[in-house]
Amino acid sequence: MKARSPRLHPPADGPVRDGIPEHGRIPRYYAVKVDLLDVISELGQGAVLPTERELSERFEVSRATVRQAVGELVLEGRLSRRQGSGTYVAGPKLVQPLALVSYTEGLRRQGIQPGRNLISLERREAGPSLASELEIDPEDDVIHIERVLLADDERVGLESTYLTAARFPTLMDVFDPTQSLYACLRERLGVVFDGAEERVETVLATPREALLIGTNPALPMLLMHRTSWGTDGVPFERVRSLFRGDRLSFETRLGRVE
Template sequence: MSGEPASADRPVRAGIPEHGRVPRYYALKVRLLELIAELGEGAALPTERELSERYDVSRASVRQAVADLVLDGRLRRRQGSGTFVAGPKLVQRLALVSYTEGLRQQGVDPGRALITLEHLPADENLARELHIEPGAEVVHLERVLLADGERVGLESTFLVSARFPDLLDVFEPAGSLYACLRDELGVVFAGAEERVETVLATPREALLVGTPPGLPMLLLHRVSWEPDGTPFERVRSLFRGDRLSFVTRLGPDS
């Protein structure tokens, strides 16, 4: 019996159906991965026509293989410039650590661009999660998340207004909210519950994050609470699946 060496980074017989016939686009995708390794990060990929001629495949197969590699985060498209070899994905820990701290640990400069900062009445679902009455006022903060100046996500945070009456006096929207809550307002992060799922961004979200509407996104829902168990924030974070991945460490008490 022969075949490719086993790898922990890909599924067994990746892309090969049980009948053994490998789709043309997938065979090309494998060859493009070799080309990507040769070109190196930031290099421009040859044009669709050039790849079609080089590998003797249809342009439709080239288009599908490249689209797959974009979704995998191996290639990046730049409007009006072409397609380029992407760098490695950023990694965020699923832990009580802020977005800012997570990126700085990787040597990446975090940033945020303010979209919305307003007071709103909580609907029934939000009120239930934050243990407040429906209609009670919350602060809504929406920001585009940046990594070395690149848009990588969109974060929407709801905080109980009564708990933080001075928030807008001390908070700088371009900075770390967690650092402000901890250092300026004395919040102790005792725990959080986080749920992760995949979604397609809405047209508005895709526009803000700068991605095509069909690009899969990673969606995180998070509720954080203080030592007495009282929740104080509800966060909805949308991240580009081609630029970020998430990691956590498991143990017997997880």
Template sequence: MSDAADPHAPIRAGIPEHGRVPKYFAVKTRLESVLDELGEGGLLPTERELAARFEVARETVRQALRELLIQGRVRRKGRGTVVAGPKLVQPLSTSSCTEGVRRQGRTPRRQLIALEQLDADPVLAGELRIGAGAPVWHMERVLLADDERVGLESTYLAVSRLPGLARDFAPDTSFYAFLREHLGVEPVSVDERIETVLATPREALLIGTPPALPMLLLHRSSRDANGEPLERVRSLYRGDRFSFTVHLDKKA
């Protein structure tokens, strides 16, 4: 059997046909074994110690660690690096991130950054079916799971739909739960678009990540049972801490 047909051949693990790999990739592969031995929360040796162990330059170790950081295998803690836990798996559905995090046994929280009224620009006004310049709520919150910052969310909705939002809503709780319990309304139709981006310096500071860390950006527009626009949401999730799933079922 040729290597190309062998599912266990090295090429399946990222080694090209010619068998030559960059030094950082070889170090990264060896580091993955170290991570498995240490377990979640385990503290990695310093770059200097790893460079001596693997007999490579510190920059080679640093590049390997950067890739592991982007993949979510490790995370920074103080001045050290520790083994990260599994990513949060968020299904793409009409439910909120709060409810998705709670289903995985984690404790979701929100930290309010801003709750303000803005004048709707023409694009936002068209999405919410209101007049250009009409007042909209803008609510910006940091997303947390077990006190770990994992994202940043901006919600826009017409003030006319919810004039008492600033008075009645506790911003550290689930917005969708508030809509259901206090207004008897919830999203029943949702459009979402996902793309990869880099956080701005401000966003990286709020989330607590390096600016070069890839992010997953979700644009969501939701409607109620009557088909009326409910909100527009821009959610930025850490690419090293989140993955998304969707269930597709082709009916006969």
């Protein structure tokens, strides 16, 4: 493998130029990181990345510098580490639309097979906070569905859904937890989704969440909160979805503001 120094004199544009601080000095790890993007492109999805020693010799930098560059690419989802196996070139991120479509519909549009592992399906008392959002009494019951979300059998998220039990008295009898909840609500119970409010933020997973999703607790996660309502304007669903930031992104289409 021919050794070469990282690009410390970048072209006028591109990823290196974008990362140059105002003082003009490029951190060496960042230059290595950009060169690693070329290596990733050459290797292709699923290929094994050369070892730290090989990369440090190739770019004539320390292994600590290579480790920092590789670590950032892992956090960004360009690379994935497999314990005891090595570091691999990751596939493209999944795209989930910010729209009134289910997780199932969003993945199938990309040719990806969705799946779910059920953690909990239960009736429970709403409590003050959830009751306020669903406009019910704190003592009223909600149906709680918690599931690990899969994409082609890979764990990518954890979803907790709360629905007003009084509005859906037969849901637990007709719902198959391995299938789309929204399809069940529409096709079996005649529910019409008229609107929703959604908020997305970045968080770190709790130890329990990280264990269920099978991810590093230090990996940034995307947390989505959604409240949905029907044609009567009354909210009936509260969803908390936690997604791996290295494997999923959100997409929406914006229209012109008059």
